[in-house]
Amino acid sequence: MRKLALTDEVLLSVEKPARYIGGEVNMVVKDPNDVDIRFCICFPDVYEIGMSHLGIQILYDILNRREDTYCERVYSPWVDLDKLMRERDIPLFALESQEPVRDFDFLGFTLQYEMCYTNILQVLELSKIPVYANERTEDDPIVIGGGPCSYNPEPIADFFDFFYIGEGEAAYNNFLDLYKECKKAGKSKREYLELVSQIEGIYVPSFYDVEYNEDGTINSFKKNYENAPDRVKKQIEMKLSEAYYPTKPLVPFIRVTQDRVVLEIQRGCIRGCRFCQAGMIYRPNRERDVEYLKKCANEMLKATGHEEISLSSLSSSDYSQLQELVYFLIDEFGSKGVNISLPSLRIDAFSLDVMGKVQDIRKSSLTFAPEAGTQRLRDVINKGLTEDAILNGAREAFQSGWNRVKLYFMMGLPTETEEDIEGIAVLSDKIARVYYEIPKEQRQGKVSIIASTSFFVPKPFTPFQWCRMDTPEEYIQKQRFLRSKINEQLNKKSIKFNWHEAELSELEGVLARGDRRLSRVIYDAYMFGCLYDSWSEHFNYDKWMKAFEKNGVSISFYNSRERHEDEMFPWDIIDAGVSKSFLLREYRRAKSGKTTPNCRELCYNCGAKKFGGGVCVGGFEMPNHADGINRNGSIKQEASNES
Amino acid sequence: MKARIKFQKYGYMKFIGHLDVLRYFQKAFRRAGYDSEYTQGFNPHQIISFAAPLGVGLTSDAEYVDIGLRTCDTPETMVKKINEVLSEGFYVTGFHLLTEDSGNGKMASAMSLVASADYLVSLKDGCSLGNGILSCEEFRELFEKFYSKQDIIINKKTKKSEKMVNIKPMISFVAFDEKEYDAYLGCHLADLPKPVNNEKSYYLNAASKADAYENNIKVYMQLDTGSASNLKPELVMEAFCSDSGLEYNPYAWQVHRLEIYTRDDESKRLIPLDSVW
Numbered sequence: 001m002r003k004l005a006l007t008d009e010v011l012l013s014v015e016k017p018a019r020y021i022g023g024e025v026n027m028v029v030k031d032p033n034d035v036d037i038r039f040c041i042c043f044p045d046v047y048e049i050g051m052s053h054l055g056i057q058i059l060y061d062i063l064n065r066r067e068d069t070y071c072e073r074v075y076s077p078w079v080d081l082d083k084l085m086r087e088r089d090i091p092l093f094a095l096e097s098q099e100p101v102r103d104f105d106f107l108g109f110t111l112q113y114e115m116c117y118t119n120i121l122q123v124l125e126l127s128k129i130p131v132y133a134n135e136r137t138e139d140d141p142i143v144i145g146g147g148p149c150s151y152n153p154e155p156i157a158d159f160f161d162f163f164y165i166g167e168g169e170a171a172y173n174n175f176l177d178l179y180k181e182c183k184k185a186g187k188s189k190r191e192y193l194e195l196v197s198q199i200e201g202i203y204v205p206s207f208y209d210v211e212y213n214e215d216g217t218i219n220s221f222k223k224n225y226e227n228a229p230d231r232v233k234k235q236i237e238m239k240l241s242e243a244y245y246p247t248k249p250l251v252p253f254i255r256v257t258q259d260r261v262v263l264e265i266q267r268g269c270i271r272g273c274r275f276c277q278a279g280m281i282y283r284p285n286r287e288r289d290v291e292y293l294k295k296c297a298n299e300m301l302k303a304t305g306h307e308e309i310s311l312s313s314l315s316s317s318d319y320s321q322l323q324e325l326v327y328f329l330i331d332e333f334g335s336k337g338v339n340i341s342l343p344s345l346r347i348d349a350f351s352l353d354v355m356g357k358v359q360d361i362r363k364s365s366l367t368f369a370p371e372a373g374t375q376r377l378r379d380v381i382n383k384g385l386t387e388d389a390i391l392n393g394a395r396e397a398f399q400s401g402w403n404r405v406k407l408y409f410m411m412g413l414p415t416e417t418e419e420d421i422e423g424i425a426v427l428s429d430k431i432a433r434v435y436y437e438i439p440k441e442q443r444q445g446k447v448s449i450i451a452s453t454s455f456f457v458p459k460p461f462t463p464f465q466w467c468r469m470d471t472p473e474e475y476i477q478k479q480r481f482l483r484s485k486i487n488e489q490l491n492k493k494s495i496k497f498n499w500h501e502a503e504l505s506e507l508e509g510v511l512a513r514g515d516r517r518l519s520r521v522i523y524d525a526y527m528f529g530c531l532y533d534s535w536s537e538h539f540n541y542d543k544w545m546k547a548f549e550k551n552g553v554s555i556s557f558y559n560s561r562e563r564h565e566d567e568m569f570p571w572d573i574i575d576a577g578v579s580k581s582f583l584l585r586e587y588r589r590a591k592s593g594k595t596t597p598n599c600r601e602l603c604y605n606c607g608a609k610k611f612g613g614g615v616c617v618g619g620f621e622m623p624n625h626a627d628g629i630n631r632n633g634s635i636k637q638e639a640s641n642e643s
Numbered sequence: 644m645k646a647r648i649k650f651q652k653y654g655y656m657k658f659i660g661h662l663d664v665l666r667y668f669q670k671a672f673r674r675a676g677y678d679s680e681y682t683q684g685f686n687p688h689q690i691i692s693f694a695a696p697l698g699v700g701l702t703s704d705a706e707y708v709d710i711g712l713r714t715c716d717t718p719e720t721m722v723k724k725i726n727e728v729l730s731e732g733f734y735v736t737g738f739h740l741l742t743e744d745s746g747n748g749k750m751a752s753a754m755s756l757v758a759s760a761d762y763l764v765s766l767k768d769g770c771s772l773g774n775g776i777l778s779c780e781e782f783r784e785l786f787e788k789f790y791s792k793q794d795i796i797i798n799k800k801t802k803k804s805e806k807m808v809n810i811k812p813m814i815s816f817v818a819f820d821e822k823e824y825d826a827y828l829g830c831h832l833a834d835l836p837k838p839v840n841n842e843k844s845y846y847l848n849a850a851s852k853a854d855a856y857e858n859n860i861k862v863y864m865q866l867d868t869g870s871a872s873n874l875k876p877e878l879v880m881e882a883f884c885s886d887s888g889l890e891y892n893p894y895a896w897q898v899h900r901l902e903i904y905t906r907d908d909e910s911k912r913l914i915p916l917d918s919v920w
Contacts, residue, residue, distance in 0.1 A: 253667060304673075
């Protein structure tokens with residue numbers, strides 16, 4: 001039996017000791033002495049969140065397929081253990097071998113959201129690894145990062161040796177092979193970084209010095225290592241149905257956020273919503289073959305014993321073989337007590353039929369994400385959901401027995417007016433009215449509408465990357481305005497209104513579009529005690545403000561400024577596939593309220609075509625909602641009209 | 644059909660709480676390829692329950708779980724197949740198909756049967772009792788003095804209230820080494836029929852998974868367990884320490900459950916749960 005890093009006394013005095021003992025079903029066991037490369041992957045949040053992340057499972061599987069590599073896991077210790085580890089000087093350890101993280105060759109962070117940045121510093125510090133990359137020695141692991149936030153890695157650039165821009169399947173083997181060679185040849189870390197920077201998709205931030213203009217904007221990325229690439233090109237996996245898929249995922253002992261089999265049916269999205277970063281950076285849309293997915297579903301349910309399977313994608317309804325897959329899952333596993341969960345489905349006859357089969361209508365609710373309150377603003381953000389579609393979907397659902405509706409909106413979207421905000425209240429009310437149009441004897445009690453608003457945060461690599469973001473004061477004012485408008489509605493008693501914290505969104509905005517000058521702020525915020533910032537009970541706005549003040553960094557420079565069209569961005573060093581000119585074109589179209597068709601209807605030359613696959617080259621059935629538009633048609637004409 | 648399983652829980656699985664152990668076994672049955680029985684309705688869940696939930700940090704040779712099954716093999720195959728999919732730290736040592744007529748026409752749940760349990764409480768290595776007590780002989784002397792009292796009154800705290808309780812009648816016996824313990828069991832259980840392996844039941848002889856410590860300071864106890872009367876071994880140790888002028892350190896003691904008993908309706912004697920299945 002493995003020896004645990006923590007004593008009984010420590011484990012029994014913290015919440016949920018199972019977070020720290022490893023040993024889960026399907027955990028990979030290797031002898032660390034038998035491998036050349038020890039790799040520790042980290043999701044910098046608590047175990048239950050990190051264990052629910054599909055990307056980690058995929059990476060864990062890919063890396064452990066290599067005989068020369070042992071990939072282990074570490075998560076952020078919860079605050080109770082954090083305190084004990086500091087008091088008793090216990091170094092942070094990986095779950096598998098229970099050995100110190102500092103003894104590893106690599107420590108790789110997945111960067112899923114900006115508010116985890118202080119947790120990265122926690123993991124480094126508890127591992128006794130210097131937090132700044134330039135303070136580390138040859139004995140420290142190479143610290144790397146990947147995932148959505150690595151598309152603008154600049155605010156955390158000083159903490160990392162390099163970032164990998166792209167999907168795990170594509171290039172990990174290249175830089176691990178290189179590492180092994182370098183290690184055997186006794187090369188230094190610097191020599192390895194120079195060589196690894198030649199691999200496509202690798203960004204070594206220390207090879208670039210950022211120069212700023214007088215107004216604080218970026219002047220240039222000046223290379224201090226001449227062979228470093230001018231731009232770092234995103235690497236992606238084009239053959240998703242041949243790619244590795246973790247058919248034996250880890251099964252945690254404790255209940256985690258995703259306590260189920262997760263089947264990724266496609267990557268990328270055809271929709272092109274202009275606020276959505278995932279919809280841009282994961283282009284092009286690539287579907288997995290339905291037979292491949294059936295096989296994976298079978299194997300994964302068998303290997304885990306999970307009683308639920310969930311389909312994962314940005315927009316499940318756009319998966320061209322959804323019906324076949326879903327009815328297969330219901331027929332094959334429904335009778336065995338396996339629940340089937342279908343997030344991000346468009347409400348139509350098919351989804352209502354499926355939901356009626358797999359869920360208890362009385363308990364479940366319908367979810368719509370109109371994102372904006374008026375058609376005008378929905379056109380601005382290119383959200384192709386019309387009021388008619390929402391009302392008709394709701395009507396059908398009400399007739400089938402549903403009486404609860406969840407609505408998701410954003411406030412602070414570009415060009416937003418009071419009318420758009422009021423539209424949120426009006427649309428919520430209209431849905432309630434639809435419910436009461438149904439004959440009384442067919443209704444199931446009262447209707448309940450839950451309208452949730454989050455604050456719009458402009459993200460890199462979206463058409464809104466140039467936008468000004470509202471201040472918390474503006475947000476709160478808008479939220480009060482909406483509250484008053486909801487209270488004016490006929491069905492106000494049926495509408496429940498939820499909102500996000502404005503201060504958290506403000507910070508997210510700075511970190512999302514920030515530059516290297518923020519690393520000192522993040523460091524100081526952490527030193528002041530900020531940790532688990534995405535957990536509202538731990539988020540401390542005042543400490544963050546203190547850190548900004550100490551470093552003389554202004555939030556409004558990052559958030560409250562409409563960026564100039566030709567401004568150089570911190571993330572311009574990254575080539576994510578979609579071109580800056582396409583994003584700018586989209587931004588201009590947004591401002592004039594023009595929508596852009598989805599990728600299957602028309603190609604708008606976003607730049608992702610150069611990957612040579614997925615939706616860009618076809619290979620799928622025409623969906624029945626493509627309303628006759630020739631998808632091979634060119635938009636060159638229109639694009640040139642615009643410019 | 645309903646089955647009762649006996650299993651051992653040891654090593655670092657002691658950190659897994661009993662509700663998570665239930666979830667673990669539900670998934671394990673699926674991995675082994677058996678369909679479980681579900682409750683009716685739109686949110687079906689497996690029918691599974693513990694005889695006596697074990698606290699976090701405790702190990703055991705005798706955990707009993709009842710589970711509803713729709714598909715099943717012979718008891719021997721079931722034990723083998725389930726053990727194949729279990730993590731180190733769980734080991735099934737018995738499987739018994741429950742029948743409607745065992746009992747009085749109705750299936751009694753394992754939980755409703757529990758009356759008593761045996762525990763081994765050991766001082767972990769690296770921990771000390773304080774007050775210069777070093778040997779197991781000194782410990783024994785102190786504990787015997789404590790146990791010889793007419794009444795042992797403790798302040799028993801529940802979520803709602805506190806009350807003074809005499810725990811002495813809730814302790815059936817104490818012993819200080821394996822020999823004494825075996826001797827006690829031998830004289831109380833010798834006449835019970837030996838377990839048989841047949842189409843309904845299967846038993847595995849497995850060595851105890853209790854951790855052994857060099858200091859050899861330990862005590863065996865049989866304590867009331869179950870809904871009618873329940874005494875936790877930790878409470879006894881706390882009372883012992885306070886009575887003997889020792890500081891009670893809850894992390895210093897490893898508690899290991901050895902067996903669970905039911906009380907026979909007629910003879911009123913205690914019988915191991917797997918002797919009546």
